[in-house]
Amino acid sequence: MTADILQWDISDYSIGFILSGIISLAGIFMGYSLVLRITGNQKVAILGVVFLTLHQQFLYYTMYSIPRSVTSIFFIYLLFLCIFYNLRSLILFSIISSATILYHAASAPFIILIFSFIFGLYYIANRDVAFFPLIAFPIVTMSYWLFNSEHIVTVVSSSFLSVFTAGSDSGSSGQLFQEPWVELINYSHLTAYILLVLLSGIIVSKTLSDENNETITNITHSQLLIIASVLLIPVAFPGLSRAFSPGNFNLGRISHYLPIIVSFSAAISANFIIQRINKKTIRSLFLIIFVLVTFFAISNGFVAADNPTIERTSYTYYLNENEIRSYDHYNSYSNKEVGADEISCRYMQDLEGYVGCNQMQLTNNGNVITTQSMNIIRTGEAKKKPLQVRSNQGDSLVYTKFNTQQRDEQNVVYMNGDVEIWSESVYNTNTTLS
Incomplete structure (x- = not known):
């Protein structure tokens, strides 16, 4: 529509390609800002962005100019504004939350669930965080639904329930067990993320025990997000969420918004390993593993559906x-x-x-x-x-x-x-x- 108004000679596919690039860049810049602000370490921030850009869910959804792609990027902005809040950030939060609901109203309940979990950890740790989102999101969402019509309440409510019971975009648990070796290759790069997230949890656990804290009132933003990422592992990774989903209950939808939290923890662990490993052979092995993760991240059956490393025998993701x-x-x-x-x-x-x-x-x-x-x-x-x-x-x-x-x-x-x-x-x- 914009191209027609401005009389640009550009196809819809080209516009979609450009928009996808803009969405990706926005997520990368905001991801870098969030990690840098939390840790104050530029190396960790760069590693966080690297892991974010290689995350399957981030790659998959920023390839397409669809509403859900935008809302997953908005989630990074909202998380930043909640952790480092002031009056101006609350105003920005209201604007971005409204934009999120306008783009993809069905995302609002999932974002509320994730924020409720994270804020619950902050509440237990007695740390300051903006609880405004837990009030603002439901109000803005209900206002939007009621303002449009009663019909949209029914449609979005049924849509929200169906995404928990519908099949996932990233395969099904039935297929996971029918083709274990094919799915093992497709999900292999996520193994590194899981191991790094678990390592970050071990690092936080040891740090807290070394400090001999009887309470966790001195826990940092970084440590809280790492704890959240460890606890969210069953729903943060597509393959695990499908394997753990009971029956047709689909937990995979929650993972669309979690790449930044997972990538943050992975970056903490990767930086920890790099700083403490001096032997060239081990560093070379770590580099080889990283190259393999990169390769499978961009060539698996989800991201590279038209030309994957190993083709899935159950169905094809595209039409010829x-x-x-x-x-x-x-x-x-x-x-x-x-x-x-x-x-x-x-x-x-x-x-x-x-x-x-x-x-x-x-x-x-x-x-x-x-x-x-x-x-x-x-x-x-x-x-x-x-x-x-x-x-x-x-x-x-x-x-x-x-x-x-x-x-x-x-x-x-x-x-x-x-x-x-x-x-x-x-x-x-x-x-x-x-």
Whole structure:
């Protein structure tokens, strides 16, 4: 819209690319300021920024110009303003919290949960911190919902509940156990973060015990954030949050806002190791580990979905050109609602002149049925990996394999190598993956 007003010759994709870069830089600069202000150590601040930029969640969400990306950056600003507060910071907090809710209202409850936990630690330690956010965020959130309409209260409330029960963007616990070696590689770089966070906890524990404090009234901001990061480990890392999530309960959403806290603790530990290791061989080993962490951080199946180090066999994160061309073609030349898998329907919903897409459903006997006379099948993807359809109850999504060989060629009205449009309504799947 801005490009049209200013008559810039720039595509929407280019604008999105630029915005993603701006969002990343804002997070990096604010992350550096937060760590430097807390520790007063420039080396630790630089290390904190390095770990932040390599964190999977930070990389993943700053690649996209979506509201949740902005709110994860706003969280860093809000944390800074809460720890180092004055009258001016409270005014800024009100402005940024309002912007957070306007960008992504569903983020507000998660931010409140995290702040409540951190402020609880501050309260136990009898340390000063701005408790204003616990009052301001709910007030601003409710004011926004009530000002817009009653409908938005229902929508956002149900959305907030669904994100706890819906599948995560970073895989599912079912897939975690179905493909353990693939997921081990995809999550391997996070092992270093977990070890460094645990080491930082050990450092804080030893420091407090050496001081022989019967109380923790002298605990610092740095030590409190490290304690918070250690206690938040089960929900701070995507793989762990999926493994620990009971049933369909998804704790992974909380991890979207925690990279700065995790990176802070990792930086403290890394600086501790660097200062105390003098042997060149050990330093070289530490450098090799860091290089491997960097490599897997930018080449895992989440960040580099189109060209990962090890491809996940359960599903593909993107659509290829043939698939996109097929959807556009059907949407342009047909006025009939079409049946398709979940990913195809989600893409077609955003097309101009959307004709309608009905998700296919898996039956108890292992077949996939549809109520539409025309159906799009991603045959290229189906030959390699299962497709996502509705379960037989219709209340959840499952992955199921398609036997593309068992179909009547007379019912195939379009094909391009990766996509076929069939006029059948029942398909034999043979195997189902939940």
